[in-house]
Amino acid sequence: MTELITTASTFIEPRPVEGAKDTTMVLNMGPQHPSTHGVLRLVIEIDGETVLKVVPDIGYLHTGIEKTCEAKFYQQVVPLTDRIDYLSPLTNNLVYCLAVEKLLQLEIPAKAQWIRVLLNELTRLNSHLVWLGTHALDIGAMTVFLYTFREREDILRILEYVSGQRMMTSYFRIGGLALEPQLDFFDRIRQFINILPEKIDEYQNLLTGNPIWINRLKGVGHLTAEDAIALGVTGPPARASGIDWDLRRDMPYSSYEKFQFKVPISNDCDVWARYVVRLEEMRESVKICQQALDGMPEGPIKADAPKVVLPDREKMKTQMESLIYHFKIVTEGFAVPAGQVFQAVEGAHGEMGYYVVSDGTAKPYRVHMRYPGFATLQALQAMCEGRLIADVVAVIGSIDIVLGEIDR
Amino acid sequence: MNGTSSKDATLEAHKDNRAVASLFSSSRDFILDAKFDRNELTLTVPRDNIREVCGIVQSAGYNFLESVTCVDWYPGEPRFQVTYHILSHGLKERVRLVAMVDSIDPSIDSITPVWPAANFYEREVWDLFGVRFHGHPNLRRILMPDDWEGHPLRKDFPVEGYR
Numbered sequence: 397m398t399e400l401i402t403t404a405s406t407f408i409e410p411r412p413v414e415g416a417k418d419t420t421m422v423l424n425m426g427p428q429h430p431s432t433h434g435v436l437r438l439v440i441e442i443d444g445e446t447v448l449k450v451v452p453d454i455g456y457l458h459t460g461i462e463k464t465c466e467a468k469f470y471q472q473v474v475p476l477t478d479r480i481d482y483l484s485p486l487t488n489n490l491v492y493c494l495a496v497e498k499l500l501q502l503e504i505p506a507k508a509q510w511i512r513v514l515l516n517e518l519t520r521l522n523s524h525l526v527w528l529g530t531h532a533l534d535i536g537a538m539t540v541f542l543y544t545f546r547e548r549e550d551i552l553r554i555l556e557y558v559s560g561q562r563m564m565t566s567y568f569r570i571g572g573l574a575l576e577p578q579l580d581f582f583d584r585i586r587q588f589i590n591i592l593p594e595k596i597d598e599y600q601n602l603l604t605g606n607p608i609w610i611n612r613l614k615g616v617g618h619l620t621a622e623d624a625i626a627l628g629v630t631g632p633p634a635r636a637s638g639i640d641w642d643l644r645r646d647m648p649y650s651s652y653e654k655f656q657f658k659v660p661i662s663n664d665c666d667v668w669a670r671y672v673v674r675l676e677e678m679r680e681s682v683k684i685c686q687q688a689l690d691g692m693p694e695g696p697i698k699a700d701a702p703k704v705v706l707p708d709r710e711k712m713k714t715q716m717e718s719l720i721y722h723f724k725i726v727t728e729g730f731a732v733p734a735g736q737v738f739q740a741v742e743g744a745h746g747e748m749g750y751y752v753v754s755d756g757t758a759k760p761y762r763v764h765m766r767y768p769g770f771a772t773l774q775a776l777q778a779m780c781e782g783r784l785i786a787d788v789v790a791v792i793g794s795i796d797i798v799l800g801e802i803d804r
Numbered sequence: 805m806n807g808t809s810s811k812d813a814t815l816e817a818h819k820d821n822r823a824v825a826s827l828f829s830s831s832r833d834f835i836l837d838a839k840f841d842r843n844e845l846t847l848t849v850p851r852d853n854i855r856e857v858c859g860i861v862q863s864a865g866y867n868f869l870e871s872v873t874c875v876d877w878y879p880g881e882p883r884f885q886v887t888y889h890i891l892s893h894g895l896k897e898r899v900r901l902v903a904m905v906d907s908i909d910p911s912i913d914s915i916t917p918v919w920p921a922a923n924f925y926e927r928e929v930w931d932l933f934g935v936r937f938h939g940h941p942n943l944r945r946i947l948m949p950d951d952w953e954g955h956p957l958r959k960d961f962p963v964e965g966y967r
């Protein structure tokens with residue numbers, strides 16, 4: 397059986413002909429399909445309702461951000477990173493800033509690190525709320541979407557309050573934060589954090605006991621731990637397959653080692669397990685936020701590095717030296733010592749890693765972004781094979797796909 | 805960039821590192837250069853042995869491939885630096901493998917037999933840098949359209965179009 401056929405379009409891979417496979421059909425799903433969460437195109441080969449093969453076709457949202465980075469100063473890249481995984485803008489900012497800070501070997505003040513942790517966890521909650529709402533919507537439970545977006549709106553208001561932007565926040569800077577947070581900023585977060593656990597109970601009441609939800613999720617999209625490792629799956633889908641790995645705990649960054657939290661694991665390996673793991677993660681995020689609020693250290697929010705960090709507005713207007721530094725950073729950037737670093741953080745969807753190469757100038761020589769969705773998409777075939785088409789929708793929802801991060 | 809002495813000093817300081825130790829026990833030629841910078845270990849390995857080297861590193865406990873990418877050092881030669889980031893869940897540490905590929909024959913063995921996860925990453929490197937991977941099951945463009953000309957992340961590819 398060496399003969400190969402190329403089906404329907406040139407986009408699908410040639411497959412070997414095996415016996416009576418004339419009955420199969422090639423179905424195109426996306427890129428404008430509501431349940432593919434963006435512009436994911438899947439070419440699915442089906443036998444009746446049974447999925448034989450799923451071939452993801454990506455690149456519809458490719459904007460060449462990695463190329464653009466090479467033409468910008470280091471500090472100008474920060475707002476670009478927001479637009480990659482657009483559901484967790486601050487995590488993108490964090491990983492880029494940490495990478496450049498590692499290149500510069502900058503020490504970040506404790507308060508800035510803690511605020512970064514706090515906002516990073518809020519971002520995770522934001523992303524998980526969008527995931528829960530849209531995932532439930534795909535399965536057919538429309539109400540949950542309205543509930544989760546109500547809470548998400550609160551998070552967006554908090555982000556807007558502190559950074560001036562609801563979604564494309566760009567609040568973190570190389571060397572610290574953009575602004576000193578307002579006095580009542582922490583109170584607003586505390587208010588939100590206090591009500592969130594009962595809202596999570598509410599979602600669970602809506603979904604966990606629901607027979608349709610159970611039938612659509614349990615046993616669907618099975619992914620073994622070996623497959624998950626081999627295919628590069630990280631984050632909640634990996635932890636739902638029993639891989640006990642969380643970068644926040646195992647390779648801590650930005651003071652995460654000072655926080656106590658559990659890493660939820662499940663050995664069920666299915667869509668249901670991913671749902672349970674993410675809900676537990678939301679509860680743990682709430683705990684981390686509470687610890688961050690309770691133990692918030694005092695001090696500056698920017699590193700003491702006048703050649704890298706922009707001076708305060710007040711100083712810039714009154715002191716000649718600060719004015720010169722300000723002028724130099726804005727017009728010619730700051731040189732970063734040559735070298736290469738890889739910095740990874742635990743994002744809402746999994747491991748987010750930036751590989752930044754510097755050649756000693758003020759612009760990055762190369763910025764490579766490792767985003768979880770790109771690798772997780774490779775596991776789609778393993779999760780969908782032999783299942784029904786409707787399960788493909790459940791599986792896509794369960795890996796929490798964001799095309800912005802996959803196509804970059 | 806690195807003299808022989810800095811390589812030997814780095815290897816001496818990290819001789820207990822599992823990746824270094826297991827590569828050395830297989831062959832002393834598997835590490836062409838070593839660098840320890842900003843707490844990250846970079847091992848330059850021979851391009852012809854990349855699949856073998858990855859297999860050795862994998863059995864040394866570095867179980868998880870994080871990413872495969874490339875850096876274009878145009879106009880220098882060898883031009884392409886194919887970079888592998890490999891993580892160990894057990895040891896909680898990471899090693900970076902680097903293989904230099906020249907521009908006359910920009911190609912290297914695919915490591916998909918070792919880590920299937922490399923599939924998309926190698927397609928991405930082919931798409932954006934034009935480095936071919938021998939033995940890859942499906943080496944097509946992944947991000948750019950199929951009929952795109954050129955490889956956008958090469959340094960001689962303009963950011964804002966040809967003028």
